[in-house]
Amino acid sequence: MTIIEKGLEVHVLKDYKNLLYVSEAGIGLITLNRPKALNALNSELLKELDDLLDEIARDANVKAVIVTGSGDKAFVAGADIGEMQSLTAMAGREFGKFGQQVFNKLENLPQPVIAAVNGFALGGGCELAMACDIRLASEKAKFGQPEVSLGIVPGFGGTQRLPRLVGKGRAKELLFTGDMIDAQEAYRIGLVNKVTPPDELISAARAMAEKIVSRAEVAVKLCKAAVNRGLDMDLASGVAYEAETFGLCFASADQKEGMAAFVEKRKPVFTGK
Numbered sequence: 001m002t003i004i005e006k007g008l009e010v011h012v013l014k015d016y017k018n019l020l021y022v023s024e025a026g027i028g029l030i031t032l033n034r035p036k037a038l039n040a041l042n043s044e045l046l047k048e049l050d051d052l053l054d055e056i057a058r059d060a061n062v063k064a065v066i067v068t069g070s071g072d073k074a075f076v077a078g079a080d081i082g083e084m085q086s087l088t089a090m091a092g093r094e095f096g097k098f099g100q101q102v103f104n105k106l107e108n109l110p111q112p113v114i115a116a117v118n119g120f121a122l123g124g125g126c127e128l129a130m131a132c133d134i135r136l137a138s139e140k141a142k143f144g145q146p147e148v149s150l151g152i153v154p155g156f157g158g159t160q161r162l163p164r165l166v167g168k169g170r171a172k173e174l175l176f177t178g179d180m181i182d183a184q185e186a187y188r189i190g191l192v193n194k195v196t197p198p199d200e201l202i203s204a205a206r207a208m209a210e211k212i213v214s215r216a217e218v219a220v221k222l223c224k225a226a227v228n229r230g231l232d233m234d235l236a237s238g239v240a241y242e243a244e245t246f247g248l249c250f251a252s253a254d255q256k257e258g259m260a261a262f263v264e265k266r267k268p269v270f271t272g273k
Contacts, residue, residue, distance in 0.1 A: 018045040020070070021052055026063040026213045027206065028056055028111070031070050038077035039069040041099070041124045041156075050102045057109055063217055063272070064209040065109065067132055068116040068202065069125075075117040075141065076125025081150065096155030099124065103131040103156050108228060110221050112212050116205040117141045118198065122180065127154060130161040133224065134208065135192040137183040138201045143191060144180035164231065166190050216254035217272035 020031040030052065032039040056062055069075040079099070087095060106113060106128070115121075115132035122144045129135050129143075137143075145158045153159060154175070163171035166189045174181070186192045196204045212220060222245040230238035249255045253273040261268035 016048045016052065018042075019048050019052060023059070023062050025210075026061065027209045028059070028062040028065040030065065030067045032068070032076055033070040035071040035073075037080065038074035038120060039071070039125070040077050040080040041128070042080035042083050043095070043098070046099055046102050050105065053102070053105045053109060056111065060272075062111055063213040063220075065111050065113045066116055066202070066205045066209055067106075067113060067128070068205070069118055072119060072140075072198065074119040074125070075115070075121040076128055077120045078123030078125055078146075079156070084152075092152075092155070099127075099156035103127060107131040107133075110224075112209075112220060112224060114205050114209055116201050117143075117183075117192070118201055122146055123154065123158075124156050127156040127158045127161065130165060130191075131157065135186075136194045136196060136201060136205050136208070137186060137192040138198040139183055139195055140198050141183040141186070141192075141195075142180050143183075143186045144178065145175050146178035146180065148176065149178045162191075214270075216249075216252070216258055216268075216270045218252045218254050219249055219258075222248060 016033075018032070018034050020029075020033050022029050030049075032041075032045065032049075034040060034042075034045060056065060084092070084095065112134070113132040115129040115135045117129055117135060117137040119138065119140060120142050121129050121137075122142070123146060126143050126145055145154050145162065147154050147158070154162075159171075159175060162174065165171075166174075170189050173179070181189075181191075183192065183195045187195050194204065226238075226242050226245045230241055233241065254268075254270045257270060258268045
């Protein structure tokens, strides 16, 4: 579906029950939309998100993605406890594996993904934000992995991504206590990249996305791949992989345009090729 808004084409892929999605000027905006449940993650929402990420990965018009929550109270308050409450050990394992599958897909989406955290990002919500490449937070945002207070451990990657972002000791403190931290503390420990006033959050995320979209698309995607894959390698293997991505750039039209523009002292006009 394509609609025209303020002279710009706005693309809507399809209707979802628990998600809102539009793309405009190369930027896709995903809004998690279960406001009465504080956008809690249930199986239905995760299945819709899984489907939407496949659609976005195939959409050559989308160069960057923003993920946020509907309403002003929550990004995602966590996984749906009402749904999880009666799970057996086997069903719990499968639910966790599916959530991990979806968040891994988000983390490895070809396009850069910015989380615009507008409220509570607890449990699965914090894990969702951590699966994004960059996190911007409203001054009202709260972060935490409170699973131990419910008798469980994080199941969607929290025990793995949190220490990679903030260090092992700080991560263990948050995981073992289940404590909640505010946006400024999240910024201080490196969990978020920037804190904004609530009414400036989406505009700040969009401004960052617009800057990313203005860069060479091939180079941005290869940067993301090099970081994500390199973190799973030893240093020697990581820099070897970087050399491969560096070389690949020289087969692109964007590299030729970017360097020509630099020499000619003009702005580059990238085509994503």
